[in-house]
Amino acid sequence: MVSVLLQNYCQRVVIPKGNTKTILNGIDLGVSQGEQVAIVGSSGAGKTSLLKALVFASEPSSGQVFFNELNPWLSSSIVRHKLRRLVSFVPQEPSFPLRQSVYNAVLAGCLPTTNLLTSLVSLIYPRNVDAITEVLHKFQLSDKIANRVDQLSGGERQRVSLARALISDASLWTIDEPLSGLDPKLADTVIKTLRDHAKQKEITFVCTLHQVEFALRYFPRIVGIKGGNLAFDLPVKKVTSSLLEDTYERHVKC
Secondary structure, three states: OOOEEEEEEEEEEEOHHHOEEEEEEEEEEEEOOOOEEEEEOOOOOOHHHHHHHHOOOOOOOEEEEEEOOEOHHHOOHHHHHHHHOOEEEEOOOOOOOOOOEHHHHHHHHHHHHOOHHHHHHHOOOOOOHHHHHHHHHHOOOHHHOOOEHHHOOHHHHHHHHHHHHHHOOOOEEEEEOOOOOOOHHHHHHHHHHHHHHHHHHOOEEEEEOOOHHHHHHHOOEEEEEEOOEEEEEEEHHHOOHHHHHHHHOOOOOO
16 A cells, blocks of 8 residues: 655756746645545646656655655655656556557566566467456457557547556556546446455546546545645535635536
């Protein structure tokens, strides 16, 4: 299991003409072991950057991150590598090797905790076929197991990357916009599958969502971000329409 803490976390990037832009500003945020948290906010607010901060994808400009009470950036690269084995980060637009099969794409979720010999043997003698078929079935993709990933639609590729998270041994999921491009019925199935599996396995689950209604329906804790700043961090029952409207700067139905 995994807990993460950001303290006064700032992230700045260089923009044209040598100027800098602050994309995360003084973030104080803790996520306890087994928690399920939705991050909401408008496009460009810093949702994806916040997800990446939680998995120490890049060193902060200032402030600190603690992962299971260790500061990865004050630890050796070997320690950081071991800590990253506990993480499954799923981007909004996953990339896969050309001509890779769906089976191998999902099996890659096991690689961080699989030794080299077993990984090589699996290229010749497929393993975990039943388990991979099962997770693909959860996302209505079991009939695609022998297909190449580049033959799938964008939404199907996204679900393959989610299946890869499900089959992994990760203790922390950070998932960026898993419902983009999905119809409401399929989106409902996907988010319930992720939520229920995370709860069953006591996985720490942090997810960005553009669809506020799904965040309010399925997550006990909502974090709002606006312009790189933390707008609110509340139990779902305390999230009001006015809070959401201020975060999005438009009318939001709660």
